[in-house]
Amino acid sequence: MLKxxxxxxxxxxxxTVSASAxxxxxxxxLLLPDLRQAPPGCAGGxxxxxxxxxxxDVCPVIDPAAxxxxxxxxxxAKAVRLRFTSAEENVGDGPLLLYGHRDSTKQDTMxxxxxxxxxxxxxxxxxxxxxxxxxxxxxxxxxxxxxxxWHLMNFExxxxxxxxxxxxxxxxxxxxxxxxxxxxxxxxxxxxVPGDTGPDADLAETLRENMCRHHEPTALDVLEGISVGAxxxxxxxxxxxxxDITHVPAGTYDLVNTVNADRTLLETxxxxxxxAVALSISWxxxxxxxxGTIPAAPIVRLLRSCPGQPRCA
Numbered sequence: 001m002l003k004x005x006x007x008x009x010x011x012x013x014x015x016t017v018s019a020s021a022x023x024x025x026x027x028x029x030l031l032l033p034d035l036r037q038a039p040p041g042c043a044g045g046x047x048x049x050x051x052x053x054x055x056x057d058v059c060p061v062i063d064p065a066a067x068x069x070x071x072x073x074x075x076x077a078k079a080v081r082l083r084f085t086s087a088e089e090n091v092g093d094g095p096l097l098l099y100g101h102r103d104s105t106k107q108d109t110m111x112x113x114x115x116x117x118x119x120x121x122x123x124x125x126x127x128x129x130x131x132x133x134x135x136x137x138x139x140x141x142x143x144x145x146x147x148x149x150w151h152l153m154n155f156e157x158x159x160x161x162x163x164x165x166x167x168x169x170x171x172x173x174x175x176x177x178x179x180x181x182x183x184x185x186x187x188x189x190x191x192x193v194p195g196d197t198g199p200d201a202d203l204a205e206t207l208r209e210n211m212c213r214h215h216e217p218t219a220l221d222v223l224e225g226i227s228v229g230a231x232x233x234x235x236x237x238x239x240x241x242x243x244d245i246t247h248v249p250a251g252t253y254d255l256v257n258t259v260n261a262d263r264t265l266l267e268t269x270x271x272x273x274x275x276a277v278a279l280s281i282s283w284x285x286x287x288x289x290x291x292g293t294i295p296a297a298p299i300v301r302l303l304r305s306c307p308g309q310p311r312c313a
Contacts, residue, residue: 030116030132031094031192033226034268036184038087039275039305040158040257044182044233045087048307053277055085056236058300064246067239068146074294081242082300088156088259089184089231092268093119093192095203097225098178099128100139100150105218112137112152114265117200124199128221136264139224141217142175146239149212150222151175157261160243161254161276163313168248173240179210180230193229203227245298250282252303254313274310278303 039048041056060077061069074080090096094117100110113131117124125131139150151174158171187193194200204227213219226232234241243255258274260267267273279302285295306312 029118029120031119032092032116032266032268033090033094033096033228034092034272035096035226035259035265036089036091036272036308037156037257037259037275038089038231038233039277039307040086040255041084041236041277041302042087042305043085044231045185047185048275048305050277050302050305053302053305056302057083058245058297059083059242060294060297064244067144068237074297077294077297078292079244079246080288080294080297082160082245082255083236083242084158084255085233085236086156086158086241086257087182087231087233088226090226090228091184091186091190091272092228093117095124095200095207095225095227096178096265097124097131097203098135098137098152098223098265099125099131100152100222100224101128102220104220108140110139110150110220110222112139116266122199124203133266136262139212139222140175141219143217144239147177149177149214149216150219150224151212152178152224154262156257156259158243159256159258160245160248161256161311161313163252163254165311168253169243169245171240171243176224176232176234177210177212178207178224178226178232179212180204180207180227181232182230184229184231187229190229194227200227204230245281245300246288246294248281248298249287250280250298252278252280252313254311255279256310258310272308274308276306276309276312278306278313 042053059071064079097115115125115131160169194204
């Protein structure tokens with residue numbers, strides 16, 4: 001299906017789009033995506049209301065460095081993680097479509113260009129060369145057994161922030177494989193959700209199946225993206241879907257997820273790129289001792305959900 005989409009898109013583009021196309025900012029006929037960050041801990045496709053935000057847990061682990069350590073009893077743990085699902089949605093006018101490319105396998109990473117749908121003739125760029133915008137993003141092949149595909153780096157970031165605005169803990173997440181994993185809860189209000197036929201439908205079918213060149217470390221090209229009305233989520237059991245709260249004092253904090261923080265990807269609106277949940281952390285038997293002993297797991301409670309807001313506590 002990827003080859004089918006690329007072929008159809010390139011035919012439609014042959015007379016209208018080239019690698020030297022005008023910058024998207026100066027082309028009003030190009031339809032932009034709008035990335036909306038879901039509140040952390042809310043399953044993909046939910047409205048972000050607090051009762052629906054149950055996709056998270058507190059997980060004591062033995063090895064603080066393990067990307068995805070098994071949850072164990074606090075008595076044998078050396079670290080405590082707050083794990084949570086994260087989800088990013090496209091509620092814009094056009095698909096988020098990114099092409100990665102490298103000239104040879106001697107390069108460890110691929111540069112990324114952003115392709116934008118043409119609102120006049122409905123064409124969608126079908127290759128890296130045809131994509132209109134250079135970006136600061138890049139992809140790299142993650143060899144870990146749970147991944148073994150090409151990751152888009154720095155797409156989303158997590159942080160635990162104090163009520164005073166100080167960042168207490170930051171993420172270790174290293175990359176994302178984007179595709180259409182779920183439908184957004186308010187898709188009915190969007191005007192440009194792909195139909196059953198046409199370039200948007202072909203792209204959506206490709207993105208539903210997209211595994212980012214799985215088991216292809218020698219690939220020279222990769223496609224990633226999210227259709228209008230769709231989202232991409234990472235379950236809280238996935239590698240690095242957590243923040244280490246072992247040494248976080250009791251108190252109230254914001255758990256904040258932010259997509260496209262550096263704005264290297266062009267969107268219609270950056271105001272909804274962060275969402276937060278306010279939460280409380282308490283240590284019923286005291287914080288971990290200096291020797292690393294954890295007397296009991298902390299108790300974490302979600303207090304409020306703030307979709308589209310970077311602060312909530």
